[in-house]
Amino acid sequence: MNENAAKAFGELVAIVDRLMGENGCPWDRVQTRESLKPYLVEETYEALEALDQNDPEKIKDELGDLLYQILFHAKISELQKEFDIKDVVHNIAEKMVRRHPHVFKEGALHTPDQVVDQWEQIKKTEKASRDHQSVLDGVPLHLPGLKRAQKLQKKAAKHGFDWDRIDEVFAKLDEEIAEFKEAVRDGNAAHVESELGDILFVLANVARFKKLDAEEALRQTNNKFVKRFHHIEEQVEKQGKTLKDTPLEEMERYWQESKKKS
Incomplete structure (x- = not known):
């Protein structure tokens, strides 16, 4: 299974190399870290939507799109002679081993909370050797x-x-x-x-x-709003009207109908 996964991953890396190469795709070759930012965000949220729907085929497709974005950024860095995808993989592999000493070295942890506490302590130790000046450092600016x-x-x-x-x-x-x-x-x-x-x-x-998770709670409410508003649109269309022609009281009635169904 690992050999098959490595082979498939290598094939995808080769495709990225081809697209970004001298005779590759004109669009791919001119992309930059800045130009790709919106796509990375978009693909992340599309993956989240697939997870919400619990659709294996859609999850598989969206995870592939997200993986491609990672390879895209790694290739840009390789062309700039900074690092390549192997460095990315090795880096995360080393980090996972380092932050799971209870699995790969010594000691035993028995609860998820113990694992989280140890993870945070290891992160703190790692950051102490860097230029972090505040306990709040390390929280990405671009998070929702x-x-x-x-x-x-x-x-x-x-x-x-x-x-x-x-x-x-x-x-x-x-x-x-x-x-x-x-x-x-x-x-x-x-x-x-x-x-x-x-x-x-x-x-x-x-x-x-x-x-x-406040962000997840709001995301679920957004999805719920969309679903209930779709019900309003469907009911208004059945009446041969448009939303603008429909009194608020009538739309509120359809909204309440939708609430009872969900």
């Missing part, structure tokens, strides 16, 4: 906002900057909502945006307290 908020909060909490009880977080949420309402009444757009950000940040903290 809610996910980045939770990671920042988690890092700060590990160093004592945290509430003791969730009721204290709720009190902070009430405070931020009151400030947001005041900003809305004042009509200062920049102030409103700032206060809205504060509310979202505290909500991410509520999710962290309950060991929930």
Whole structure:
């Protein structure tokens, strides 16, 4: 099985080499790290959508697209004489062995929480040898906002900057909502945006307290909204009307119908 996987991987690497080579594809050859960023994000979210649908064929297809993006970036780095895909693979292999000493070396861990604690401690030791100046360093700037908020909060909490009880977080949420309402009444757009950000940040903290993924929760709600809105569109079409011709009260009725079905 490993030999087959290595062979298949090698064939894909060869395809990337061909496309990026001298007589390769004109589009592929002019791509840069910057130009490929949107595709990497897009392919990641398409993979997440396939996972949500739990469709093996779609998951297989989207994981392939995501893998190709990784090979694409590695090839660009190889052409710039920085590193190649072998370096990428060796690097992650070494990291996985280093961060799983209970499997590859000595010791025994029996719970997922023990593994996470050890992982974080090893990461901390690794980072101590680099130029990290803050305990918050290492949280990627380009993460989705809610996910980045939770990671920042988690890092700060590990160093004592945290509430003791969730009721204290709720009190902070009430405070931020009151400030947001005041900003809305004042009509200062920049102030409103700032206060809205504060509310979202505290909500991410509520999710962290309950060991929930705020980004995933919002993603599921987005999908739920789309599904229910599709029901409204279907019902409006059955009536031979358009959304603009349909009173809000009627659309709300269809919305409630959809809620009962899901």
